[in-house]
Amino acid sequence: DAGVIQSPRHEVxxxxxxVTLRCKPISGxxxxxxxxQTMMRGLELLIYFNNNVPIxxxxxxxxxxxxxxxxxxxxxxxxxxxxxxxxxxxxxxSSPNVGGSGTEAFFGQGTRLTVV
Amino acid sequence: xxSVTQMEGPVTLSEEAFLTINCTYTATGYPSLFWYVQYPGExxxxxxxxxxxxxxxxxxxxxxxxxxxxxxxxxEKxxxxxxxxxxxxxxLNGNQAGTALIFGKGTTLSVSS
Numbered sequence: 001d002a003g004v005i006q007s008p009r010h011e012v013x014x015x016x017x018x019v020t021l022r023c024k025p026i027s028g029x030x031x032x033x034x035x036x037q038t039m040m041r042g043l044e045l046l047i048y049f050n051n052n053v054p055i056x057x058x059x060x061x062x063x064x065x066x067x068x069x070x071x072x073x074x075x076x077x078x079x080x081x082x083x084x085x086x087x088x089x090x091x092x093x094s095s096p097n098v099g100g101s102g103t104e105a106f107f108g109q110g111t112r113l114t115v116v
Numbered sequence: 117x118x119s120v121t122q123m124e125g126p127v128t129l130s131e132e133a134f135l136t137i138n139c140t141y142t143a144t145g146y147p148s149l150f151w152y153v154q155y156p157g158e159x160x161x162x163x164x165x166x167x168x169x170x171x172x173x174x175x176x177x178x179x180x181x182x183x184x185x186x187x188x189x190x191x192e193k194x195x196x197x198x199x200x201x202x203x204x205x206x207x208l209n210g211n212q213a214g215t216a217l218i219f220g221k222g223t224t225l226s227v228s229s
Contacts, residue, residue, distance in 0.1 A: 004159075033216055042221035043160075043205065056216065091159055093217075103209075104150065105217050107159035 002026075004108035006092050012114045018080040021111045024073055025094030033105060034067055034077050035091040043091075049075065082115045089113070118143040122206050122220035129196055129227050137191040137223045139180075139206035147208040149173075149182050149189040150217065154203040163191075163204070196227045 005024040013019050025032050033048040047057040052069045060067070064083070069075040079086055089112050093105040123138040141149065148167045152160040164173030169184035178193045189206060206220040 031216075035219075043219040045216050045218070048216045093160075103148075104162045104165060107152075107161070109157075109159045 004092055004094050004106055006090075006108035006111050008111060009109065010112045010114075012116065013082055015083055015115055016081045017115075018078065019082045019086075019113060019115075021077040021090050021092075021113070023075045023077070023092030023108060025075070025092070026106055027073065029094035029096050029106070030072070031095040031105075032069060032075050033093040033095070034075070035093065037089045037091060037110070038087075046077070079113075082113075084115045087114050118147065118208060118210065118218050120206050120208055120218055120220035122204075122223050124221075124223070126224040126226055129225070131198055131227055131229050132195045133227075135191070135193040135196045135200075135225065137204055137206075137225070139189045139191065139220060141187050141189065141206075141208050143187075143208055143210065145210060146184075147210055149180070150207040150209075151178070151180055151189070151191050152205040152207060152219075154205065154222070156202070160205060196225070198227050198229050201225055201227045 007022045030051050034046040036044045046059045047067045048055055049069045067077045089110045091107050091110045093107045095103050095105040119142045121140050150165045151163040153163045154160045164175040166173040166182035169182055172181045180189050180191045203222045203224050205222045207217045209215045209217045
């Protein structure tokens with residue numbers, strides 16, 4: 001099993017540019033999560049999907065952020081326009097959508113975004 | 117809403133010392149509790165979990181017991197190694213399928229030889 005695959009691993013972009021982060025969840029997993037990690041705020045949940053449908057996007061910081069999941073094997077997180085304060089490590093995670101709690105989430109290796 | 121509070125780090129220990137990282141939570145109902153570990157430059161990995169009160173999760177010498185009466189899930193290890201140096205996250209999720217994990221801010225552990 002290849003695990004959750006994120007691309008790119010590192011992204012450096014100029015302020016104002018559009019940034020797209022990509023995620024391929026583990027095959028068969030029905031839940032997908034986007035998290036952002038910074039020193040100041042720790043690990044924040046941005047949005048999550050169940051069966052490709054966005055369930056909770058209350059963590060998305062502002063309208064510059066958008067996420068899509070067009071099918072069960074692919075998701076994107078887009079920032080347009082990007083700002084220096086968006087610099088962070090962005091993690092994608094997936095989880096089997098089984099009944100009850102106790103199901104762990106499997107994380108990708110993250111995308112380190114630097115906006116200059 | 118649900119939340120997790122971890123002790124602030126960094127925690128600095130010598131090899132073979134005893135480790136405790138405190139974690140308390142606030143949640144409705146009966147959440148499941150988790151400890152994740154993040155090694156430098158990597159994503160988070162599940163270390164252990166417990167799904168109901170009084171359960172003990174254990175892995176790689178680490179243990180944590182789900183204490184409902186004190187709403188705690190403290191992480192312990194009897195003898196740490198240099199290779200345990202990492203960031204440790206306490207987390208919970210609710211008792212519905214497909215709910216998101218809520219994480220604490222993480223505690224950095226540094227072990228020296």
